[in-house]
Amino acid sequence: MKEIKAFIRPNKVNDILHHLKEAGFENITISSAEGTGKFQDENAFVSQKFSVTDSPIAKIEIVVYDDNVENVVSIISKYGKTLNSGDGLIYVSNVESVFRVKTGFQTI
Template sequence: MKEIKAFVKPFKVNDICHHLIEAGFPNLTVSSAEGTGNLENSDPSVSTQFSITDSQVAKIEIVCNKENVDKIVAIISEQGRTGNPGDGLIYISDVEKAFRVKTGKDIRLD
């Protein structure tokens, strides 16, 4: 199994998620985040929670079979692209194990 983490512009999230769900990937997590990006601005705006962040981002997380990674990455890239700097990043990681909170038992990963 693989975990995909995508950091994208918040205004692109609805389009990305709509296309992911339509393509058969309904199990995803979306959260708001803040980051510094390349921090090229010499006077970053001050966040309400952090002292040095300069960009609002959304994080989309999906765990999937390795066969689906390319399709999911393509959807995120196509729907998240604005053509401007700072469109975001996508990370792919291995998932070694997963456990159900309710039972504490591991979930079989194929």
């Protein structure tokens, strides 16, 4: 299994989620975050929590079977891009094991 983390523009989240769910990917975590990079959003602010943050971002996290990675990355890329700097990044990592909180049993 793989974990996919996508750091994207907040205004793209709803469109991406709609298409992921439409493709059958329903177990998704979304977080609001702050980031810094080459791009600085025109609505950027100096964070009260972190002195180096300059842009609001959203993080999408999803764990999928290896066969689904290309499909998920494609959906995120297609519906997350604006073709401008700062569209974001997608990370794909290996998942060694998964355990259910309720039972403590490994699921894969």
